Amino acid sequence: MSRYVQEDVSSEEIERQRALYGPLAQSVRELADAVIRTEVDDAEIAAARAGIEAITERLRERQIAGSYGVRFNAAGEGRAWGNAVVGTRNPVAPPLKVHHDSSGRAWAEFHLGAAYEGPPGLVHGGVSALILDQMLGEAAGAGGKPGMTGTLTLRYRRGTPLGELRAEAHIDRVEGVKTYAVGHVADAEGVTVEAEGVFILPKWACRALEKQAREQQDEPPPTRFE
Numbered sequence: 474m475s476r477y478v479q480e481d482v483s484s485e486e487i488e489r490q491r492a493l494y495g496p497l498a499q500s501v502r503e504l505a506d507a508v509i510r511t512e513v514d515d516a517e518i519a520a521a522r523a524g525i526e527a528i529t530e531r532l533r534e535r536q537i538a539g540s541y542g543v544r545f546n547a548a549g550e551g552r553a554w555g556n557a558v559v560g561t562r563n564p565v566a567p568p569l570k571v572h573h574d575s576s577g578r579a580w581a582e583f584h585l586g587a588a589y590e591g592p593p594g595l596v597h598g599g600v601s602a603l604i605l606d607q608m609l610g611e612a613a614g615a616g617g618k619p620g621m622t623g624t625l626t627l628r629y630r631r632g633t634p635l636g637e638l639r640a641e642a643h644i645d646r647v648e649g650v651k652t653y654a655v656g657h658v659a660d661a662e663g664v665t666v667e668a669e670g671v672f673i674l675p676k677w678a679c680r681a682l683e684k685q686a687r688e689q690q691d692e693p694p695p696t697r698f699e
């Protein structure tokens with residue numbers, strides 16, 4: 474089943490939901506950080522666990538079947554709120570607020586805390602790959618050619634400290650359905666991880682985009698999601 478969902482919701486309703494679910498996810502991020510770092514006594518841990526399980530049960534009373542997917546409204550606004558990097562509703566996502574320009578550039582400033590640790594005090598290499606996968610994909614989408622990651626190559630130049638970071642990406646070149654993008658993660662001292670990747674507009678999406686273009690004539694299809 475496709476997780477690209479067309480929903481008839483207004484921009485106002487999207488804003489209402491963002492204001493509701495964004496802070497909920499943020500509270501759970503705080504919880505994850507607190508769980509890693511707490512030093513309270515055993516009885517407090519047991520009580521906290523019971524409280525958390527009760528809340529989980531309340532939220533489970535009504536659930537989406539499956540994952541959140543990507544939801545579009547009639548205005549072409551796309552919501553990838555379950556996305557592991559940018560998802561407004563996903564507590565696992567830092568989340569990154571990605572800025573774009575139409576030349577195929579994407580950038581974000583963000584904070585990675587204790588939940589993203591690999592080597593002591595440093596960001597897990599897989600987390601850096603996760604972030605760069607998204608950022609290079611966002612650059613490809615910003616340039617008008619969204620795609621699935623075909624190949625992603627990383628060079629870890631030095632450890633990335635947990636804390637305030639910046640990621641950037643841009644399109645290097647486009648060859649048909651393949652968009653080559655490059656980017657990096659940096660701390661205040663400079664680049665820590667470099668990435669290059671090829672993002673491929675899948676055959677099924679080519680067909681969907683052609684159909685959409687036929688239906689909407691000159692309106693460009695949505696290529697970015699937040």
Ligand SMILES: CCCCCCCC/C=C\CCCCCCCC(=O)SCCNC(=O)CCNC(=O)[C@H](O)C(C)(C)COP(=O)(O)OP(=O)(O)OC[C@H]1O[C@@H](n2cnc3c(N)ncnc32)[C@H](O)[C@@H]1OP(=O)(O)O
Pocket residue numbers: 606607608610611614619620621622623624649650651671673674675676677678681682694698
């Ligand atoms: C209504 C609009 C919809 C738009 C939808 C776009 C979706 C993106 C959305 C949102 C962007 C936001 C940002 C997200 C960022 C995160 C992205 C991820 O994490 S993606 C998850 C990880 N990646 C996978 O799971 C891919 C799994 N692989 C596949 O699905 C296919 O293999 C795919 C789509 C990559 C290619 O399949 P084929 O059937 O469409 O095309 P074939 O004919 O095989 O290849 C086309 C060309 O690409 C090359 N190619 C194929 N696979 C390659 C690869 N792995 N590496 C390099 N080149 C590859 C081929 O050699 C061919 O090149 P030649 O035309 O001959 O020059």
